[in-house]
Amino acid sequence: MSRYLILLPAPEAEWASLPESEHEKGHRSHVQFHEELRAGGHTILTVGPLEPSAQATSMRPDGDGGALVTDGPFSETAEQVVGFYLVETDDEADLRAACERFAARGEHIEFRRMAE
Numbered sequence: 110m111s112r113y114l115i116l117l118p119a120p121e122a123e124w125a126s127l128p129e130s131e132h133e134k135g136h137r138s139h140v141q142f143h144e145e146l147r148a149g150g151h152t153i154l155t156v157g158p159l160e161p162s163a164q165a166t167s168m169r170p171d172g173d174g175g176a177l178v179t180d181g182p183f184s185e186t187a188e189q190v191v192g193f194y195l196v197e198t199d200d201e202a203d204l205r206a207a208c209e210r211f212a213a214r215g216e217h218i219e220f221r222r223m224a225e
Contacts, residue, residue, distance in 0.1 A: 112154070113204060115194040116219040121161055124191070138214045145207045151198040162189035188217070 146153055163181060171177040198204045205220065212218045 110197050110199050111201065111225070112223040113194075113196045113198065113201070114221045114223060115196060115208060116190050116221065117192040117194075118188040118217050118219060119191045120188050121191060135215070138211065138216060141214070142207065142211045142216075145210065146196060146204075149198070149203045149207055150200065151196050151204050151207070154195040154197055156192070156194045158192040159190060 143153065143156075165181055167179050167181060168176045196204060201222070208218050208220050
């Protein structure tokens, strides 16, 4: 079995300003994705949304053996990771196909196999 991290990047400001109907549509898409993963024999190890990137804390080496700690996301981009899935499966092709169907419904996905 291999593990896959499915990252969900999104433009946070855009998402926050969408009408409730779009949030409901997104929720239904996630429910359908969960059903497809179960039907495909994939195991969801954990899944979850993340707090807004403005509430993140970034830490990096300060060059003197310590850490530089700053408020906010590590990268300054229009899109931030807003959630994730950690899935275990022995059928990468089927998992990839489920992710493609999920993306086709309007989701943004970064699909990555975890190093073994």
